[in-house]
Amino acid sequence: MRPVIYVLSFIAVLGLGFWAYREHYDTRQALREVSALNSEIAGLREALALQRAEWAYLNRPDRLRELASLNFERLGLMPLEPTQFGDAANLSYPAVEEFFGDINNSVMVNGQLNGEEEPL
Amino acid sequence: MTRTPLRPLARILKARAQGENPDVIERENLRLRHEQMRDVSRNRAEVRLLILGFSFFVAFSAIGIRMGALSASEAAEPRSLASGAEILAQRADITDRNGRVLATNMLTHALYAHPKDMVDPARVATELAAIFPELKADDLTRRFTDGRSFIWLRKVLSPEQMQQVHDIGDPGLLFGPREMRLYPNGTLAAHILGGSSFGAEGVHSAEVIGTAGVERAMDARLRDPALVATPLELSIDLTVQAAVEEILDAGITMMNAKGGAAIIMDVKTGEILSLASLPAFDPNNRPNPVLPKDAEPGDSPLFNRAVQGVYELGSTFKIFAAAQAMELGLVGPDTMVDANAPMQWGKHRIKEFQGKNYGPLLSVTDVMVKSSNVGTAKMALQIGGLRQQAFLKSLGFFEATPVELTEAPGARPLLPARWPEIVTITTSYGHGMSASPLHLATAYATIANGGITVKPTLIKQTGPRPGTRVMREDVADASVSMLRQVVTRGTASMAEVPGYEVAGKTGTADKPKRTGGYYKDKVINTFASVFPASDPRYVVLVTLDEPVETSGTEPRRTAGWTSVPVAAEITRRIAPLLGIRPMVEAPPADRLTAVRN
Numbered sequence: 001m002r003p004v005i006y007v008l009s010f011i012a013v014l015g016l017g018f019w020a021y022r023e024h025y026d027t028r029q030a031l032r033e034v035s036a037l038n039s040e041i042a043g044l045r046e047a048l049a050l051q052r053a054e055w056a057y058l059n060r061p062d063r064l065r066e067l068a069s070l071n072f073e074r075l076g077l078m079p080l081e082p083t084q085f086g087d088a089a090n091l092s093y094p095a096v097e098e099f100f101g102d103i104n105n106s107v108m109v110n111g112q113l114n115g116e117e118e119p120l
Numbered sequence: 121m122t123r124t125p126l127r128p129l130a131r132i133l134k135a136r137a138q139g140e141n142p143d144v145i146e147r148e149n150l151r152l153r154h155e156q157m158r159d160v161s162r163n164r165a166e167v168r169l170l171i172l173g174f175s176f177f178v179a180f181s182a183i184g185i186r187m188g189a190l191s192a193s194e195a196a197e198p199r200s201l202a203s204g205a206e207i208l209a210q211r212a213d214i215t216d217r218n219g220r221v222l223a224t225n226m227l228t229h230a231l232y233a234h235p236k237d238m239v240d241p242a243r244v245a246t247e248l249a250a251i252f253p254e255l256k257a258d259d260l261t262r263r264f265t266d267g268r269s270f271i272w273l274r275k276v277l278s279p280e281q282m283q284q285v286h287d288i289g290d291p292g293l294l295f296g297p298r299e300m301r302l303y304p305n306g307t308l309a310a311h312i313l314g315g316s317s318f319g320a321e322g323v324h325s326a327e328v329i330g331t332a333g334v335e336r337a338m339d340a341r342l343r344d345p346a347l348v349a350t351p352l353e354l355s356i357d358l359t360v361q362a363a364v365e366e367i368l369d370a371g372i373t374m375m376n377a378k379g380g381a382a383i384i385m386d387v388k389t390g391e392i393l394s395l396a397s398l399p400a401f402d403p404n405n406r407p408n409p410v411l412p413k414d415a416e417p418g419d420s421p422l423f424n425r426a427v428q429g430v431y432e433l434g435s436t437f438k439i440f441a442a443a444q445a446m447e448l449g450l451v452g453p454d455t456m457v458d459a460n461a462p463m464q465w466g467k468h469r470i471k472e473f474q475g476k477n478y479g480p481l482l483s484v485t486d487v488m489v490k491s492s493n494v495g496t497a498k499m500a501l502q503i504g505g506l507r508q509q510a511f512l513k514s515l516g517f518f519e520a521t522p523v524e525l526t527e528a529p530g531a532r533p534l535l536p537a538r539w540p541e542i543v544t545i546t547t548s549y550g551h552g553m554s555a556s557p558l559h560l561a562t563a564y565a566t567i568a569n570g571g572i573t574v575k576p577t578l579i580k581q582t583g584p585r586p587g588t589r590v591m592r593e594d595v596a597d598a599s600v601s602m603l604r605q606v607v608t609r610g611t612a613s614m615a616e617v618p619g620y621e622v623a624g625k626t627g628t629a630d631k632p633k634r635t636g637g638y639y640k641d642k643v644i645n646t647f648a649s650v651f652p653a654s655d656p657r658y659v660v661l662v663t664l665d666e667p668v669e670t671s672g673t674e675p676r677r678t679a680g681w682t683s684v685p686v687a688a689e690i691t692r693r694i695a696p697l698l699g700i701r702p703m704v705e706a707p708p709a710d711r712l713t714a715v716r717n
Contacts, residue, residue, distance in 0.1 A: 046227055049224065049225065049226070049227075050226060050227070052221060052224060053221065053224045053225075053226055053302050053304055054304075055221075056220065056221035056224065056304035056305070057302075057304035059220075060304055060305045060306060060308065061305065061308060061358065061359065061362030062305075062306060062308070062362070065362075065366070079363070079693055080693075080696040080697055081692075081696060082617070082618070082619050082620070082692065082695060082696050082702040083702070084696065085696065085701045085702060
């Protein structure tokens, strides 16, 4: 009995050693991937920060003001005036009938389906 | 182990036969047995101690070796941690209240040289001089060949310059990564941001430190590694700031002024939405001007007039005398006070503007509306010097402003050393003591906030902060109503912006000479206002340095002609930006759109 146990435990040690060896290399590979990803993320973040800075630079008020005055003929942009505040009451609403069409009960639908879809 | 009996029969019998005591044998055997047991347990204990000692030795050696290894090896980021890549920037961004970037970081490179590795120093020097105009070829050749092994050449490089240096292709030229502070809006809000520069510099990185403004005042917060990913949100509104700077600049040109400052403050929270001081500078390239000896500090573009400019603020102070007199119950808005000019006080003669006389009696409201020095002086005398000082102190006029700028603590108000009655009189109309425009804006915000003090701040707040009440709410309301009448029928008629109920007070103060006395033709004009008067939301303050309005037959130097129109234009432009509706009838609906189609 005892030799069998010895042999089995020796095989188990060999197996565990092989497993540990594999795991070790898998871990190292995973770490390499993580560090590659991290440096990619870092690069992307750096690019993002640069693009944010560029966006802020291109949208600086001085430049926008100059662009607005350069393109005044086409865009007619002026500084916001107190008189430009409107009131919701001054808006004309679309007529109710137009919106709901001929619907007169809760399960009716309006409009048409395009294509080959079968209405369920 | 064979156990020897304590009383071996053979020896007992033998002893009995010889007439000896057999118990002696037993005791002897017991002693021997105990000795044996003691030896065994001592051996066992010794072995245990040895094992224990050995394990301790092994454990401590392991720790020691590990510590030695950690201290001797170079530190590495924990690679298995996915969040490791989050923190790259070493300094947090600064944004305005809506998240628009005011200051950010950009990765760039510094250029340094190892002259001993250089192949052809003379050629490198010529080519570098061609790329960077500020470097001189002769100078560089000398520095490359005098035996030094390390030279810094440029603190920052643009990508194009870096490529050009690369193209020189000399192994002695090297690049070090640098994080550079970038202010994308140029001169906008320059005095708030201040500027930054490199601190300790190394080949692999350099420390970025704030040199002025918020950058320096909040340096610890901006560099805090735990907060580096969260931008610092200022209370500034970039759009408002841009509009204010544009109008102030135009105003300075039109009014022929040397400079000017403007402050927009939220009266509920003390948040400063805009703080402008012109002329300004570019924080990306902070200048270091050398001023002539007799120059005023205000001549430098670095000088923040709104915070550092400690001026006599003139008649804008009168409202404090009126408010305090009402608070103490001495007068009401309609009480008639003596305003008979000129007023003689000892050897001093207190006169009105252009020697007028608004008296003999004026209501308190009219004292403000007409800006009567004599009327204010009479009220101040009723209040008395001690109570006047206490009131001005509660409004913050005796301390430096607590705003988050490096310049703020240094800008203490200039107070008279003693406070005799003549100082009480002159202080009541804003002469004799000097404070910064920010002090004045804060005090006006306190009045507009219903009499509860506000603390000026440049950091975005989530709501009002607790303050102390310095005057009753009805007194504050009455004061705002007086300020409103100054605009509707007084010295600040040009401040009227239809729909926004501007309420404010003008102030004109002669500039003091260095040698003592005052200039005749140099003034500081201030207009401090709040709007809308019925429910004050914002303080708008404009100060112009040495303005003169020349459209009339003779030059005009009163605030009503200079600062007031500038402030009115600022209010007209920023009120819609701040989302405040004008209180007017909406224009009638367009007939064409009202008709159904």
